[in-house]
Amino acid sequence: MATRSRCPRPLSLPCCCLLLLALGSPGFFQSHAVEVDVKDLSNNTCIYAKWMMSFLIKYETNSSEYKNATLKPSTNVTHDGSICGNNTHAPLLAIQFGAGHSWSINFTKTNETYQGNIISFTYNTNDAAFKDAKTKGPITIVVNDTMHPVQLNTVYKCHHLDSIEVANVSLFFWNVILQAFVQNGTVSKHDSTCEADKSTVAPTTIANLTTTVANLTTAPITTASSPLPTTTSKPVEKPLIGNYSLKDGDKTCLLATMGLQLNVSQEPVLININPKTTNVTGSCGNTSAILRLSDSNRTFIDFTFAVKNTSANTQRFYLKEVNITVIRSINGSEPFNAGNNNLSIWDTFLGSSYMCQKEQTVLVTEDLQIHTFDLRIQPFKVQDNKYAKAQECSLDDDTILIPIIVGAALAGLIVIIVIAYIIGRRKTYAGYQTL
Structure with a gap:
């Protein structure tokens, strides 16, 4: 002592x-x-x-x-x-x-x-x-x-x-x-x-660090005399779906449902955001709203939404900006920060919600992408703590397949008719001889 x-x-x-x-x-x-x-x-x-x-x-x-x-x-x-x-x-x-x-x-x-x-x-x-x-x-x-x-x-x-x-x-x-x-x-x-x-974990390859950052601990430095063990990479599981909301006073002003996975390609590492350990903060406004997700104080994601006026004199909301900070637990290294303030996605009418059940990729930077699963978001004009009618993304809209199939069938029928006509004309010409 x-x-x-x-x-x-x-x-x-x-x-x-x-x-x-x-x-x-x-x-x-x-x-x-x-x-x-x-x-x-x-x-x-x-x-x-x-x-x-x-x-x-x-x-x-x-x-x-x-x-x-x-x-x-x-x-x-x-x-x-x-x-x-x-x-x-x-x-x-x-x-x-x-x-x-x-x-x-x-x-x-x-x-x-x-x-x-x-x-x-x-x-x-x-x-x-x-x-x-x-x-x-x-x-x-x-x-x-x-x-x-x-x-x-x-x-x-x-x-x-x-x-x-x-x-x-x-x-x-x-x-x-x-x-x-x-x-x-x-x-x-x-x-x-x-x-x-x-707190340390056994030496492993960076590619195997696919768990949530909150579960990572400081890894020992591997020297040349301690070769990395050969392991088989396990496929990354789909992230859990989280339900997030913000309140303005006693009223809900923002609703979000999604599974989130970060792809840090520079490492490379995939990080699933765990909604069970994620804290929700942010702010609501008439023309701007921010949703901040903090996963065990190791991953911070800020989604910034904005409202725009269209030429048809209607208002729409969209995701304008994303900023991400990842505290990397390997050898006490510095935080990884990435942002994109020039987005224009998740766009729909104000007063509606945006939905995309299939996996989407948001390109933040060349070194970091966000994969979303079962996404539904409404950052403005939430009524009675419920989502409004949803605008589905094109990936989910199966109705678009019907005109495509009908159009392809009609095109095929036209091709068949044209081919039959040409063959018939040739046979007709072949039945006559010059006198």
């Missing part, structure tokens, strides 16, 4: 100095590792941290639609306000980055352990990333940290990617190395590994 650490001598807010270094790292978000060393007046380290983070933020636009923006600390990170703590103020780790964005966490301890306490994140919609935001200015969210208590005088390490979701913001953290309440200014050589990194 670790011995109790000595608290650094009381310091006032301006009395701490900090060294911060941003290191580049490849990945889907091209995030940067942030390294922080908070020191007291005697130049002794009191907090050491190195981690990677990114933020996914949903915001409302001037046209009352919703979009996603991604923020990440880059090379212009500052550290104003970080302190070692004293009898009045808790130790605080704070950074600032970009155009007015900031993030901070404070720490508490007992006689034997320490842990993160409150996380505060402020994002500024005056940033170019929110160029069409309806509300301009800084917005702050506060949330409790999910970190479990760590033994004093040990370094907390967690390569596994973790997330915290609050309001319209998703915070992602990975490759975390942290020690608060550092003793005698020296970072400990003893590690405390997070539970997610301790």
Whole structure:
């Protein structure tokens, strides 16, 4: 058991100095590792941290639609306000980055352990990333940290990617190395590994990772001396059909029924969304609606629906945008993010529902597709918690086969008549001779 650490001598807010270094790292978000060393007046380290983070933020636009923006600390990170703590103020780790964005966490301890306490994140919609935001200015969210208590005088390490979701913001953290309440200014050589990194599965090929992301755990790195076992890939089962809904007050404003399967072709991996472990959030409006599905905080799918006016002066709704974030559990790698804001599918009259029982494929990007099964959706004008009359997709419309069959039969009959006529003419000519 670790011995109790000595608290650094009381310091006032301006009395701490900090060294911060941003290191580049490849990945889907091209995030940067942030390294922080908070020191007291005697130049002794009191907090050491190195981690990677990114933020996914949903915001409302001037046209009352919703979009996603991604923020990440880059090379212009500052550290104003970080302190070692004293009898009045808790130790605080704070950074600032970009155009007015900031993030901070404070720490508490007992006689034997320490842990993160409150996380505060402020994002500024005056940033170019929110160029069409309806509300301009800084917005702050506060949330409790999910970190479990760590033994004093040990370094907390967690390569596994973790997330915290609050309001319209998703915070992602990975490759975390942290020690608060550092003793005698020296970072400990003893590690405390997070539970997610301790959980492993047997080495397997990527092609076999066909279960829901929520069921995946951190897989060990396979070296050349440990060859992958030869296994037979099992066919991917059809996803379970989920029933999802949103309410505006006490009234249902959106209904959705579907089975969802993600095809991440870059891996490759197929992911079935499990409705039993999926949380439903979103928003309803007169001309725009968002359905967000979060499968065990490992897969986030945002469906954005919009209303359009046609030349016939009628209104129709359609799926306009899809944004997906997949937290990949392999070796604590970065989240995979893909989106398409130029869709025009699932189109039908406003006040109706759209239905397609056969499998459909939604092309989000070249690297990610969504397969839907037994789809039915109504994002506007839901009455009495029930679907309105459905517009069936062309794949389901068997009535189209009737005119095709009739047309083919008529064409065949015409061909037969023409052939018979030509043969008859030839026989007629053959019966006459020139005198």
